Amino acid sequence: DGGITQSPKYLFRKEGQNVTLSCEQNLNHDAMYWYRQDPGQGLRLIYYSQIVNDFQKGDIAEGYSVSREKKESFPLTVTSAQKNPTAFYLCASSTHAAGANNEQFFGPGTRLTVL
Amino acid sequence: GNSVTQMEGPVTLSEEAFLTINCTYTATGYPSLFWYVQYPGEGLQLLLKATKADDKGSNKGFEATYRKETTSFHLEKGSVQVSDSAVYFCALNVNAGGTSYGKLTFGQGTILTVHP
Numbered sequence: 001d002g003g004i005t006q007s008p009k010y011l012f013r014k015e016g017q018n019v020t021l022s023c024e025q026n027l028n029h030d031a032m033y034w035y036r037q038d039p040g041q042g043l044r045l046i047y048y049s050q051i052v053n054d055f056q057k058g059d060i061a062e063g064y065s066v067s068r069e070k071k072e073s074f075p076l077t078v079t080s081a082q083k084n085p086t087a088f089y090l091c092a093s094s095t096h097a098a099g100a101n102n103e104q105f106f107g108p109g110t111r112l113t114v115l
Numbered sequence: 116g117n118s119v120t121q122m123e124g125p126v127t128l129s130e131e132a133f134l135t136i137n138c139t140y141t142a143t144g145y146p147s148l149f150w151y152v153q154y155p156g157e158g159l160q161l162l163l164k165a166t167k168a169d170d171k172g173s174n175k176g177f178e179a180t181y182r183k184e185t186t187s188f189h190l191e192k193g194s195v196q197v198s199d200s201a202v203y204f205c206a207l208n209v210n211a212g213g214t215s216y217g218k219l220t221f222g223q224g225t226i227l228t229v230h231p
Contacts, residue, residue, distance in 0.1 A: 042119070043204070108157055
């Protein structure tokens with residue numbers, strides 16, 4: 001089945017540590033996205049990538065980094081510079097970035113907790 | 116800029132009740148509008164969408180009509196079920212000269228709980 005997988009489902013991190021969240025898709029989508037979800041808030045865009053080897057900052061990129069070396073993979077690193085990293089992180093993809101009609105498909109999410 | 120405002124929740128209903136979740140938006144340009152649903156512990160799923168004024172999106176008994184004159188996209192269902200309990204997000208995407216990059220702007224989400 002085609003879809004988006006995220007791992008791990010739950011992740012615990014000590015303060016001061018970097019941690020990398022995995023996102024893989026087999027939908028052959030060009031565009032991929034990372035969102036952060038906090039209780040009582042909508043999703044906020046962290047980074048997005050339209051094509052391989054290219055990515056742009058979203059609304060809340062500080063303290064995060066990404067790479068897009070392969071079409072199917074878009075890992076997110078939460079660095080120690082992110083002051084409040086505890087949240088639910090969602091990865092998404094779409095056929096291509098441009099175009100307002102494009103549906104985004106979401107992964108199941110990773111819940112990160114900083115101890 | 117672009118923004119989406121949803122009615123505040125949580126919303127609690129009995130099974131078979133009528134559901135309305137209000138959504139209004141502001142946008143530079145002509146947006147496409149979406150409703151996503153998030154079941155507990157899961158990612159988001161597209162529920163329905165509308166891409167131009169007066170379009171009606173529908174799926175699984177849910178409907179929403181793109182009202183340009185009132186900048187609204189309210190979600191409705193005539194008879195809710197316990198299985199509809201979830202968080203519902205209204206979202207928009209504006210294609211500004213092909214440079215929208217697929218960026219969705221989300222509302223804050225509305226928690227719906229349906230009791231038997």
